Amino acid sequence: MSFNPRSVSLEGRCGLVTGIANDQSIAWGCAKAFRSLGAELAVTYLNEKTRSYVEPLGREIGVGMTLPLDLGIEGQLEAAFDEIGTKWGRLDFVLHSIAFAPREDLHGRVVDCSKDGFLKAMEISCWSFIRMAKLAEPLMRDGGTLFTMTYYGSQMVVEHYNLMGPVKAALESATRYLAAELGPQGIRVHAISPGPLQTRAASGIAEFDELLDKAQSKAPTRSLVSIDDVGAAVAFLATDAAKLITGETLYIDGGYHIID
Template structure:
């Protein structure tokens, strides 16, 4: 039904083979995309590089979005290697533990600023860097969660942060539509990833999610990847500004 042959995809956020970003990378590679995969730091590299090599990634580079020079360096490599980019997948989020585990009203200014910078503004920065290399259009994807819309116990400050992420997705989609660049957010149900494990009482959240969802199943990373690959294809070129639920119906239940 669709192909990503010849498309160049930058995947940001792979930590291990359970990562949403890895699911997206694997699905896009299976549909023919060429991959650039980043790792956070030297510690992460030993986990990420073997996965990237297994997927045949042509570019494997460090990227800590709290260091703008690394963002610029990454896109310099992409420009020199490919000269273009067609797909951007942003699957990163962070909040200091003391702020993540506390009440929203107790979140420190520093923690709030850091969470917004890494989880939200980094998406805008990466889009801005990708835009000049999306001469023939492109797709930008990020990852949200239902806690952006409704209060989810223990999700805390990440709820408002994800709300902001969804809002910038819509505004970026409006601004880039005439360049045939789509911007969408994937919104999976709770699933066992390394990043999500930092949430307090996360095992209980997973169990509650499986019970609540009409399918009584947790979302799998390969399901998220399959939807991401579709959104990155020409078949989905008129879908933009959407927050796509991939959650077994979790979000429809009262």
């Protein structure tokens, strides 16, 4: 069978992108790539401060909907999906790029983390992805793709990553289970694992600059990943060209994860 260029198009597709904070966000790199392949987008903002960054970015690429989403506010996630269902009546892909752990728990040893801090990190960083999958399922009548963001610290002990390591490991496991359960409906599920990036979320990790230097010096490509590198790979996985790829944790890190 010959290659069909339309298989790498997202024309006529609708997607939700969460987690944009500013123009350095991984979610922003993904949003740009989705739009470049022709997708219609809804994006979310956390609060009024973030809205002042997200709305202009959305206008820049012609986003169709900009919705509030604070996972700490009961019912706001459901309201976002209701709005999408009312306006579009369908959904083809969802990007979950949201993670959180209380600073005092993130900066301490895992063994010292509080119960409340652990549960909050799991709720915001992992359970919310499962909940998004549940809400997206009835809108993905023709199949679709769900994405979440993880990191190498889920598999290996990365200094200063601390509590987020076990949380991201749970997220990757959830990805596999969701892929198995939703696959019969044509819904694919992926965890995306970029190399270290200088984002607002990363600023919460102690000594992050040293982590960047180590990644650049040890990665086989000797280069750091950009938000646009991540976006290009994620957008491809949302297309029909990747319709038989699911349940993966995809590393976009210049090969860093293969090096001891």
